[in-house]
Amino acid sequence: MTTMAERTQTTSGGAPEPASGTQTLTMGKAINEGLRAAMRRDDKVMLMGEDIGPLGGVFRVTDGLQAEFGERRVVDTPLAESGIVGTAIGLAMRGYRPVCEIQFDGFVFPAFNQITTQLAKIHNRTRGAVQMPVVIRIPYGGGIGGVEHHGESPEALFAHTAGLRVVSPSTPQDAYTMIQEAIASPDPVIYFEPKSRYWGKGPVDLGAPVGTDTLNAAQVVRQGTDVTLVAYGPSTVTALKTADALAEEGRSAEVIDLRAISPIDTAAVVASVRKTGRCVVIHEAPVFFGAGAEIAARVTEECFYALEAPVLRVGGFHTPYPVAKHEHEYLPSVDRVLDAVDRAFAH
Amino acid sequence: MTTTNGSNEAIPTLQLLDPRGSRVTTRGTKGYRDRAAALTTEDLRGMYRDMVLTRRFDDEATSLQRQGELALFAPARGQEAAQVGSAYALRTQDYVFPSYREHGVLHVRGLDPVDRLRFFRGSDHGGWNPTQHNTAVYTIVIGAHALHAVGYAMGVQRDATPHDKHDGTAVITYFGDGATSQGDVNEAMVYAAVNEAPVVFFLQNNQWAISEPTTRQTRTPLYRRGEAFGMPSLRVDGNDVLAVYAATQEALERARNGEGPSFIEAFTYRMGAHTTSDDPTRYRTSDQEEEWRRRDPIDRLGTLLRAEGGLDDDFEAEIKAAGDELGAKLRTGVRALDGGPAVSSTFDDVYATPHGVVAAERAWYEAYDAGDPPAPQYAIAESAQGGAR
Structure with a gap:
């Protein structure tokens, strides 16, 4: 696992000027x-x-x-x-x-x-x-x-x-x-x-x-203390935007970008959830039998006494991918992730 | 020679040795006859010996399956000329992509006979190291390997220097009449044709895809599939080892010369069952089987050799002794595979580099197998920072 300090900043304001060899x-x-x-x-x-x-x-x-x-x-x-x-x-x-x-x-x-x-x-x-x-x-x-x-x-x-x-x-x-x-x-x-x-x-x-x-290794792309948001690929940006919104509500979200889903860097996720006690997994793929199910199972096995709430998942539905006019209702949005975080805090 | 495809349509078929064991001198076949004529008596004796030993391998393996020593076996009986004849045309550096019934090809390639049964024993998914024999392991998903053959041939092309269009390596892939219906075999011919890849598509049309006759796969003679993709295509009498050898050698030469792919249909017959689990009496007649017994590829070459002075009782006895030795080796060797590799080897070679999931599951399994199952993970969590409730 790499840490935030080792990671090139790309999402928060004030991204560093491209260094030598950096474009x-x-x-x-x-x-x-x-x-x-x-x-x-x-x-x-x-x-x-x-x-x-x-x-x-x-x-x-x-x-x-x-x-x-x-x-x-x-x-x-x-x-x-x-x-x-x-x-x-x-x-x-x-x-x-x-x-x-x-x-x-x-x-x-x-x-x-x-x-x-x-x-x-x-x-x-x-x-x-x-x-x-x-x-x-x-x-x-x-x-x-x-x-x-x-x-x-x-x-x-x-x-x-x-x-x-x-x-x-x-x-x-x-x-x-x-x-x-x-x-x-x-x-x-x-x-x-x-x-x-x-x-x-x-x-x-x-x-x-x-x-x-x-x-092999996930990276913590934003550190936080109250809830762990686990994502990869396109959903990582959604998770980071959600974390920004949560910060305005006074909640501190840790965001993990898995990078790999085979293998899954379980240790990185477990370490985070043991700290935060809450976990929401986000991906565009259908929730049913998706990567989130695997993560939820592993987190439950390894963090059972650390969990304040069940692991929740936000993702696509068990339908064919919808027509373009409806796809934004299908894709995990900041609003839907916030809803899941609220449910996690309601426990 | 011509045969029919069931609709009385005559299909041109190269034949150099007729079912009575006589050489045939049909007009227009001189190039092929010359290739066959270049085979010495010693070559023909070698082919005969290898065909007989291939059949012995079949019989021994079938017996081992009946004794419960193999999970399954797919006999090649009847296809010895197609397999041995084509394999004799190969060079060591040529690469073979077999299906799963090419026991005669593997025999000629020099693969250990016990290794060739590891798969059927249920102790290995492959059985040999492909890189040591330039021979891929068997592929069970029908036709999938035809694309691998073409890709390999594309690699051969890329290894060649600009001045030498090829490095002398040709590729051959074996498949059956059923496989010609697979998308992958057709895609393989597309890729081979547009890339002019040095590959030979060697179809053994044994007329049966388990229970389905070739009429369930095609309305046109199968060799014409190759033509349609734009490659030289030829139908040969697959029970005529001379014709098979000559046609394969010609096609391999085209590949070596940078002239692209070829297609050969060896028209033969699966004299036995599809596998030891099959029952051909449910779908074909004994009359048909009897008709093809009279065209036995081994008898045919034996008759020729006897007529030409290459086969006598001493040589027959020598082959019989070699067969007995093979049988003994198989019976001993296959039983010695008992237990197979350690169960934990299931976790070996899933990946070439460490994979966290496999590593964790192996660790758990080995501890469990040793009677020392690891503590539940949540016990660890209890002592972790922020974990106790």
């Missing part, structure tokens, strides 16, 4: 720079996906990369997602480190078989003889007014599969570092990009060290 970037551009850095570092890293070449991807995350690295390393694939992941597996067997782009969350399902029955299991099936250093980038989450299958949050389906690591950044800095750590990982990583945050800007230290921390 203010959108999250989309930060991922682009992270991909570029990884490709410069290791010529086995290659990108595969639909429209990622001259177009630069529908979100322009791969903009300019084919021009720099050529068509053999930045591959416009046929329009077939199972093929993207299945051939990436074969390339990994040959020693490559493919980074696959799935165009939108709802389009990952044609590749679901390859990801869950093959990619996740080949290292185990071969008793460690064959590693699968494959990254699957998936723009996910709602709030952009998309049509059907353009606003979904399917991360729990992947976290439920042993063999996969599942992560999601919430800031440009994390996006930059996490994509590089995901690429460096010998394990397959499902890298969920919160598309509603693609255009949000923040400082990015382009010389930030690349280790393994962000694939």
Whole structure:
């Protein structure tokens, strides 16, 4: 777990001036720079996906990369997602480190078989003889007014599969570092990009060290004493805004950005809840069988006597992702999180 | 030779050795005949021996399953020519992506026979190290591995220097008639074609996908699928080891020469059950089985070899002795896998790097297994700061 002091400030007022090697970037551009850095570092890293070449991807995350690295390393694939992941597996067997782009969350399902029955299991099936250093980038989450299958949050389906690591950044800095750590990982990583945050800007230290921390460790992004808000990806910003609102009410919220939901940094959450006694988990994915259920269960097991209230969850409903006109009622809003915090304090 | 697909449509099929064991000299097949002619008597004796040993492996494994020593077995009986003939065309550096019935291919690749039964024993999800044999482990989800083969071939292309379009490595993937209906096999052909990947799609059409005849998978002869994706495609008599060898060698050469993928349909017959759990009497006739017994691929090559002086009673006895040795090795080796690996090895190799959930569950399990279950977590919480109520 990293602490607030170690974290680059991006959300509160008075963000630091970009230091040497630090630029203010959108999250989309930060991922682009992270991909570029990884490709410069290791010529086995290659990108595969639909429209990622001259177009630069529908979100322009791969903009300019084919021009720099050529068509053999930045591959416009046929329009077939199972093929993207299945051939990436074969390339990994040959020693490559493919980074696959799935165009939108709802389009990952044609590749679901390859990801869950093959990619996740080949290292185990071969008793460690064959590693699968494959990254699957998936723009996910709602709030952009998309049509059907353009606003979904399917991360729990992947976290439920042993063999996969599942992560999601919430800031440009994390996006930059996490994509590089995901690429460096010998394990397959499902890298969920919160598309509603693609255009949000923040400082990015382009010389930030690349280790393994962000694939395993949550970070406390705001310290507090009265309630712990646990979030990841797009919901981290919602949690921070909620914390601002709570501060006006005289309540001190601690906000944890999980970064990874497989594995979950349970220790970070437990340490916080033992201090605050209350916990609210926020994610866009449906609450039912979602990551919040897992966190609630673990917090209950490990913090039973510290809890002042049941662990509460705020997230999507057990319905298909709604039409764009209604999506803001479905997504966890500051108001709904505040409502959950009130319920936690009512105990 | 032509055969029919049930609708009396004649399908052109390469045949160099007819069911009576005579070499065939059909017009237009000289290139293939030359390839077959380049096989020495010693090569043919090797093929014959490996086909017989593949069948012996089948019989021994089936017996072991009946004795309760294997959970399941999928016999390859009837497909020995398709498997041994194609495997003989491979080089060591070529990479093989099998389905789950390619026991003859694995035999030729030199995989340990006991390792080949670890999966069916229920003591391993794989059984061998793919990197040591350039042979992937079996894939059970039908057709999924065809994409891995194409990806591997795309990697071969990327390893090549600009001056040498290929590094001499070709890739082959084996699959069955049922698999041709899978999206992944079709996507694999799309990816192979547009990338001109050095891969051979080797279809063993054994006419049965468990209980479903090929008519439930296709209305067109399956070799034409390859054509439709834009690659050279050929149907061969899959019980003719010479035709299989010649066609596979040609396709592999195309791959090595940077000429892209090829498709081979080896038309054969699954003489046995799908697996030891299957009952073919429920869905096919003994007449059909008898008809295909008369086209047995091993008898066919044996007849040729005897006629050409490559097979005598001494050699038959030698192969029989090798088969007995194989059987003894399997019976001893498979039973020695008893108990399999320690149960806690279930937690091994789930990830290549430490994963908190797996680490915690392993620790709990090992303590539980040792009769020392860890204290409930909430007891820890009681003593934690701010935890006591």
